Amino acid sequence: MSTVTWITARGLFGRSRFLMLLPLPLVLIGLAVLCRSLGVDPGQWGPPVLVGLGLAVVLPVVALIVGTGVLGAEIDDGTVVHILTKPLPRWQIVLPKLAVAAGVSAVTVAVPLYVAGVLADSVRLGLALVAASVAGALAYSALFLALSLVSRRPVLLGLVYVLIWEGLLGRFVDGTKVLSVQQWVIALADRIAPTALLGTTVSVPVAAVLTALVTVGFTALAVDRLRSFSVAGETS
Amino acid sequence: MTALHTQPAADAPAATTSTLDLAGVSRWYGNVVAVNDVTMRLGPGVTGLLGPNGAGKTTLLHMMAGFLAPSRGAVTLDGEPTWRNPGVYRRLGLVSEREAVHTFLSAYEFVLASAKLHRLPDPEAAARRAIELVELEGAQGRRIGTYSKGMRQRTRVAAALVHDPQVLLLDEPFNGMDPRQRLHMMALLHRLGDAGRTILFSSHILEEVEQVSGTVQVMVAGRLAASGDYRTIRRLMTNRPHVFAVRSTDDRALAVALMAESSVSGVELGRTGLTVKAGDYGAFTRALPRIALRHGIRVRQLLPEDESLESVFSYLVEA
Numbered sequence: 001m002s003t004v005t006w007i008t009a010r011g012l013f014g015r016s017r018f019l020m021l022l023p024l025p026l027v028l029i030g031l032a033v034l035c036r037s038l039g040v041d042p043g044q045w046g047p048p049v050l051v052g053l054g055l056a057v058v059l060p061v062v063a064l065i066v067g068t069g070v071l072g073a074e075i076d077d078g079t080v081v082h083i084l085t086k087p088l089p090r091w092q093i094v095l096p097k098l099a100v101a102a103g104v105s106a107v108t109v110a111v112p113l114y115v116a117g118v119l120a121d122s123v124r125l126g127l128a129l130v131a132a133s134v135a136g137a138l139a140y141s142a143l144f145l146a147l148s149l150v151s152r153r154p155v156l157l158g159l160v161y162v163l164i165w166e167g168l169l170g171r172f173v174d175g176t177k178v179l180s181v182q183q184w185v186i187a188l189a190d191r192i193a194p195t196a197l198l199g200t201t202v203s204v205p206v207a208a209v210l211t212a213l214v215t216v217g218f219t220a221l222a223v224d225r226l227r228s229f230s231v232a233g234e235t236s
Numbered sequence: 237m238t239a240l241h242t243q244p245a246a247d248a249p250a251a252t253t254s255t256l257d258l259a260g261v262s263r264w265y266g267n268v269v270a271v272n273d274v275t276m277r278l279g280p281g282v283t284g285l286l287g288p289n290g291a292g293k294t295t296l297l298h299m300m301a302g303f304l305a306p307s308r309g310a311v312t313l314d315g316e317p318t319w320r321n322p323g324v325y326r327r328l329g330l331v332s333e334r335e336a337v338h339t340f341l342s343a344y345e346f347v348l349a350s351a352k353l354h355r356l357p358d359p360e361a362a363a364r365r366a367i368e369l370v371e372l373e374g375a376q377g378r379r380i381g382t383y384s385k386g387m388r389q390r391t392r393v394a395a396a397l398v399h400d401p402q403v404l405l406l407d408e409p410f411n412g413m414d415p416r417q418r419l420h421m422m423a424l425l426h427r428l429g430d431a432g433r434t435i436l437f438s439s440h441i442l443e444e445v446e447q448v449s450g451t452v453q454v455m456v457a458g459r460l461a462a463s464g465d466y467r468t469i470r471r472l473m474t475n476r477p478h479v480f481a482v483r484s485t486d487d488r489a490l491a492v493a494l495m496a497e498s499s500v501s502g503v504e505l506g507r508t509g510l511t512v513k514a515g516d517y518g519a520f521t522r523a524l525p526r527i528a529l530r531h532g533i534r535v536r537q538l539l540p541e542d543e544s545l546e547s548v549f550s551y552l553v554e555a
Binding site for chain 2: 006077081083085090227228229231
């Protein structure tokens with residue numbers, strides 16, 4: 001494990017902010033178990049729990065907390081200077097941080113989605129949700145990591161994207177779905193395990209290409225911004 | 237470079253020396269000019285960057301360390317720009333003013349992580365050596381979160397020294413240190429300077445600079461106000477006129493008597509008392525009670541008026 005990865009992981013798990021990750025996945029599993037045990041028709045509870053809660057809320061919110069935390073928290077408290085005063089090409093700082101962010105988000109989200117997917121339909125749907133949410137975690141993490149270098153309020157910007165763009169506009173303006181990570185994840189999962197529970201207007205090739213583009217593009221942006229990282233003048 | 241890492245830091249002479257050059261460097265934020273056309277060359281030895289708070293010392297240090305782009309001019313280390321060039325950190329170490337450390341790590345883990353990030357051939361040995369240098373062996377296994385401010389500062393110095401850089405920049409390194417730690421840090425900087433490293437530290441406290449370095453760069457309001465040997469600057473400062481506010485039972489009579497005193501260079505009679513300018517602080521404060529006694533005048537108030545650092549520095553600018 002690289003030193004940057006090690007420090008990032010220690011920093012992430014050492015902060016109380018990390019505990020905020022736990023309730024959402026537990027709620028997701030709890031709801032799925034409850035519906036299944038009450039014998040509710042999966043056709044009724046599947047879409048709101050899997051998509052409405054899992055892919056529209058749990059995945060982006062977990063990725064937002066982790067993605068803005070891996071670098072943003074260090075920028076906020078100034079410890080980023082310790083990593084930056086090293087003769088490392090900046091991609092060697094961004095990539096390990098992205099790996100930690102995407103990895104932690106993916107595990108946190110994929111496990112409850114797998115459980116919910118199995119309870120709603122089949123192991124195949126569970127695995128499809130795992131694969132698609134890993135891809136989604138990667139794209140979201142790259143986006144939120146870059147946001148923490150572009151803006152001083154990355155969490156706010158991230159929430160605006162998730163709640164306003166994906167959540168609100170995505171529901172009423174069909175065209176916005178093309179630029180929605182959430183819709184790409186749905187398209188990818190539906191392709192792996194075709195089911196009536198998932199549905200989107202975005203085609204699979206578009207979803208795959210855009211997921212890759214967003215991941216690579218925002219990672220490159222983050223590397224470039226980190227190269228020009230300025231410490232704000234604290235002189236009065 | 238590699239040979240340097242295997243030698244004990246501080247006491248070993250630097251194999252090569254580095255020069256940090258600033259050529260016409262300015263930095264502004266919107267309409268506010270933080271650093272204004274500063275040109276200086278820093279070579280081996282300890283240099284103090286002196287100036288009141290808000291003079292632009294931190295901004296200048298950040299530009300030297302590659303954490304801020306100059307709005308105009310160039311900052312180079314041995315001819316290479318420091319901005320957008322992480323390679324310079326092989327030769328440069330920075331201890332920033334902000335007390336930022338990974339509190340969840342121990343000092344040893346923190347310094348070791350620095351050594352590993354520098355890709356040193358034997359990071360464990362380098363980390364142990366750096367921790368010895370700042371005398372933190374006893375507490376190195378404890379979490380940094382449990383440290384005092386001075387200990388955190390020393391941890392950061394150890395991390396900045398772990399790769400034995402030729403250039404070390406320290407922003408207000410003595411802040412929060414107790415007198416013993418301060419002496420120790422001063423001795424360490426001396427040793428590093430004597431061994432051929434280029435050391436620059438900023439401070440707003442004259443005495444700190446006096447004790448550590450012979451060469452001083454004085455900044456006032458973003459400009460380089462004075463530059464050179466500390467003794468020359470100190471002499472300018474001791475010879476500067478001091479201004480006192482004096483109130484007595486008979487200001488007019490006292491004014492007349494004071495004008496005869498050689499240490500007094502001017503007296504102004506105001507409604508609330510006298511404003512006295514004296515060339516020699518000690519001679520005047522000794523003479524005043526004697527003169528007052530001789531003339532049967534009682535001095536009610538004696539206040540030095542211009543002892544703020546800002547006034548001392550601005551005097552330097554005029555000198």
